[in-house]
Amino acid sequence: MEESLIKKLMASINCGVCGHRYEVDDINVLSHNQDLWFLSAICPDCHTRCLIAAIVKEGRVPEVITDLTEAELDRFRNAGKLTADDVLDMHNFLNNFGGDFSQLFSQK
Numbered sequence: 213m214e215e216s217l218i219k220k221l222m223a224s225i226n227c228g229v230c231g232h233r234y235e236v237d238d239i240n241v242l243s244h245n246q247d248l249w250f251l252s253a254i255c256p257d258c259h260t261r262c263l264i265a266a267i268v269k270e271g272r273v274p275e276v277i278t279d280l281t282e283a284e285l286d287r288f289r290n291a292g293k294l295t296a297d298d299v300l301d302m303h304n305f306l307n308n309f310g311g312d313f314s315q316l317f318s319q320k
């Protein structure tokens with residue numbers, strides 16, 4: 213696996229101390245042996261250094277188990293990505309939602 217790809221993968225995790233997301237530039241590959249990678253990451257926010265050991269296997273496409281139809285899969289595949297605002301909207305909605313689904317679905 214490419215070093216740049218493994219860095220991209222690791223950039224999707226968050227600092228364990230402050231929760232800030234790592235950037236690709238914050239991650240260094242210390243060594244790797246076949247599927248086993250040792251990396252260090254420095255949080256861009258709180259500057260905590262952490263060590264990461266990861267086993268990354270490539271070449272196997274995960275099997276997809278779904279009850280979506282082909283058309284639905286295509287639709288979601290081409291749908292826009294979730295943004296932080298989408299998550300915040302859902303958070304606010306759930307905060308205010310009392311659990312009354314019948315009222316929710318009768319709203320126009």
Ligand SMILES: [Zn+2]
Nearest residue numbers: 227230255258
């Ligand atoms: Zn941090």
